[in-house]
Amino acid sequence: MSDETLGDSVTTKVEPLQVSLSPQERFSEYLQSRGLRQTNQRKFLIDQVFSQHDHFDAEELIERLPRRGEQNYVSTATVYRTLRECVDAGLLNCFQLDGRTVYDHDYGYPQHDHLYCTRCRKLLEFQSDELIAIRDSVAALHGFRVESHRMIIQGICRECSRSRRKKRKQDLV
Amino acid sequence: MSDETLGDSVTTKVEPLQVSLSPQERFSEYLQSRGLRQTNQRKFLIDQVFSQHDHFDAEELIERLPRRGEQNYVSTATVYRTLRECVDAGLLNCFQLDGRTVYDHDYGYPQHDHLYCTRCRKLLEFQSDELIAIRDSVAALHGFRVESHRMIIQGICRECSRSRRKKRKQDLV
DNA sequence: CTGATTGCAAATTCTTTGCACCATC
DNA sequence: GATGGTGCAAAGAATTTGCAATCAG
Numbered sequence: 452m453s454d455e456t457l458g459d460s461v462t463t464k465v466e467p468l469q470v471s472l473s474p475q476e477r478f479s480e481y482l483q484s485r486g487l488r489q490t491n492q493r494k495f496l497i498d499q500v501f502s503q504h505d506h507f508d509a510e511e512l513i514e515r516l517p518r519r520g521e522q523n524y525v526s527t528a529t530v531y532r533t534l535r536e537c538v539d540a541g542l543l544n545c546f547q548l549d550g551r552t553v554y555d556h557d558y559g560y561p562q563h564d565h566l567y568c569t570r571c572r573k574l575l576e577f578q579s580d581e582l583i584a585i586r587d588s589v590a591a592l593h594g595f596r597v598e599s600h601r602m603i604i605q606g607i608c609r610e611c612s613r614s615r616r617k618k619r620k621q622d623l624v
Numbered sequence: 625m626s627d628e629t630l631g632d633s634v635t636t637k638v639e640p641l642q643v644s645l646s647p648q649e650r651f652s653e654y655l656q657s658r659g660l661r662q663t664n665q666r667k668f669l670i671d672q673v674f675s676q677h678d679h680f681d682a683e684e685l686i687e688r689l690p691r692r693g694e695q696n697y698v699s700t701a702t703v704y705r706t707l708r709e710c711v712d713a714g715l716l717n718c719f720q721l722d723g724r725t726v727y728d729h730d731y732g733y734p735q736h737d738h739l740y741c742t743r744c745r746k747l748l749e750f751q752s753d754e755l756i757a758i759r760d761s762v763a764a765l766h767g768f769r770v771e772s773h774r775m776i777i778q779g780i781c782r783e784c785s786r787s788r789r790k791k792r793k794q795d796l797v
Numbered sequence: 798c799t800g801a802t803t804g805c806a807a808a809t810t811c812t813t814t815g816c817a818c819c820a821t822c
Numbered sequence: 823g824a825t826g827g828t829g830c831a832a833a834g835a836a837t838t839t840g841c842a843a844t845c846a847g
Contacts, residue, residue, distance in 0.1 A: 488821050488826060509811080519829095526829045531812060547720030550837090551811080566768050577762045585758065586777055589750050594782030595739050602775040604759055609767030661801055661846050682836080692804095699804045704837060723812090724836080 465563045465576040467504070474501040474542050474558050481540035492525045496533045500543070501556065506574045508551045509534060546601050548574075564601070568608035575608065638736045638749040640677070647674040647715050647731050654713035665698045669706045673716070674729065679747045681724045682707060719774050721747075737774070741781035748781065 472480070478497050482489055499516060500507075513530055517523045525533075534554060537543040544557040548567065553574070564582065566575040582602065590597045645653070651670050655662055672689060673680075686703055690696045698706075707727060710716040717730040721740065726747070737755065739748040755775065763770045 486822095486826085490821075490827060492828070524829095528813075528830080529828060532827085547723065550720065550725075552723075566763065566766055568768075569771060575766060575768070577766070579758055579762060581758050582755070585752055585754050586775075589752060590739065590777055590779060593739055593748060593750070594785065595741075595748075595777065595779050596785055597777060597779040598742060599779075600775065600777040602759075602773065604763055604768065604770060604773040606763060606771040607769040612767070612769055659801085659847095663802065663846075665803070697804095701805080701838075702803060705802085 465561060465578050467559055468561055470559045474556075477558055478537070478540055478542060481536075481542075487536075491523075492529050493533055493536075495523050496525060496530065497537070497542070500534075500537065500554075504556055504560070506553050506555050508553050510551070512554075546603075548603065564603065566604045566606070566608070568611055569605055570607055570611040573608060638734060638751050640732055641734055643732045650731055651710070651713055651715060654709075654715075660709075664696075665702050666706055666709075668696050669698060669703065670710070670715070673707075673710065673727075677729055677733070679726050679728050681726050683724070685727075719776075721776065737776065739777045739779070739781070741784055742778055743780055743784040746781060 470477075475494070475497050478493070479489060481487075482493070496516075500512065509527075509531060512534075513527060516525060516530070534543065534545075537554075538545055540558075542556075542558040544555045545552050546555070547553070549572075561578060562583075563576045563578045566577060567573075568575075586597060586600050589595075643650075648667070648670050651666070652662060654660075655666070669689075673685065682700075682704060685707075686700060689698060689703070707716065707718075710727075711718055713731075715729075715731040717728045718725050719728070720726070722745075734751060735756075736749045736751045739750060740746075741748075759770060759773050762768075
């Protein structure tokens with residue numbers, strides 16, 4: 452499993468899964484299966500979205516794309532439309548955080564949840580089988596058929612705790 | 625504990641806590657402590673918000689308030705402003721769901737999480753000590769100082785499963 | 798009285814939509 | 823060459839904000 456474990460079901464690292472198709476290929480299949488088209492905009496966006504494993508929102512994505520007039524420019528509307536298609540295709544997951552919609556790689560990564568640092572706004576991932584077990588117990592108790600879940604732990608990350616401590620020391624000197 | 629239990633730390637009911645002050649009184653204290661004022665609008669809104677234990681969003685609240693021109697009318701802006709004060713005062717909790725901000729009674733109720741039926745959009749509450757334990761383990765593993773968390777289990781509630789099943793039977797007949 | 802509060806309307810922010818033109822299948 | 827896709831600008835939805843009038847302490 453991973454380097455640090457607690458009991459045997461909580462891991463600190465969320466590692467990529469082995470998948471037979473790349474996100475690009477998988478998206479192609481999705482498009483084909485629905486009679487949708489393979490456009491340059493869609494291809495370019497998928498490449499961008501999967502070029503790094505990270506969380507992002509529409510604004511952040513748009514920011515790192517070419518501007519209007521530049522090569523490979525994609526309009527805002529198309530970005531939003533494509534993001535939604537990615538979610539439908541199972542490539543991305545999305546959830547609301549602080550009022551914005553955050554997208555998260557779904558395809559190629561195991562189900563996981565998040566730690567959210569309210570100071571630096573970083574999202575960390577974690578994975579816990581126990582959490583899933585509890586989820587299922589709770590659902591069973593309510594006769595609830597689970598489709599998915601989302602857990603976000605808010606707080607202060609290690610780095611932010613450290614820098615806060617440092618600052619305080621300096622203040623005292 | 626409650627009527628149904630699973631292990632000893634998951635309960636189906638989230639019961640009110642004993643609190644020494646009513647939400648109204650507690651809000652008064654909050655206002656006083658900050659040199660804010662006790663207005664009719666604020667009093668009226670708190671009464672409305674705590675008249676029933678339920679989740680709601682700003683729109684739903686506004687819908688059941690008096691209209692413009694009627695007695696006790698409160699403007700949209702004031703509703704939003706007061707909701708935020710309630711959150712600051714610790715009376716309400718809020719979180720994002722399907723793009724809207726949902727408010728939840730915090731004061732007078734134990735910490736709890738939610739089951740969300742994607743068919744009827746109902747929110748059910750549950751409480752699990754085990755969940756908290758896992759949260760704390762995960763956080764510890766990451767050197768993360770927990771402030772709060774939010775877990776939402778999405779799926780289909782018992783009632784919606786039933787009616788779906790009924791429909792299918794009828795379809796077959 | 799003085800500063801906080803309110804209502805109103807305008808402004809924001811994020812996202813979606815209508816439509817004419819364009820491109821894939 | 824049909825149909826779906828794109829860019830653009832305008833429309834929406836949900837909140838927030840500026841400001842003058844009003845009100846609580």
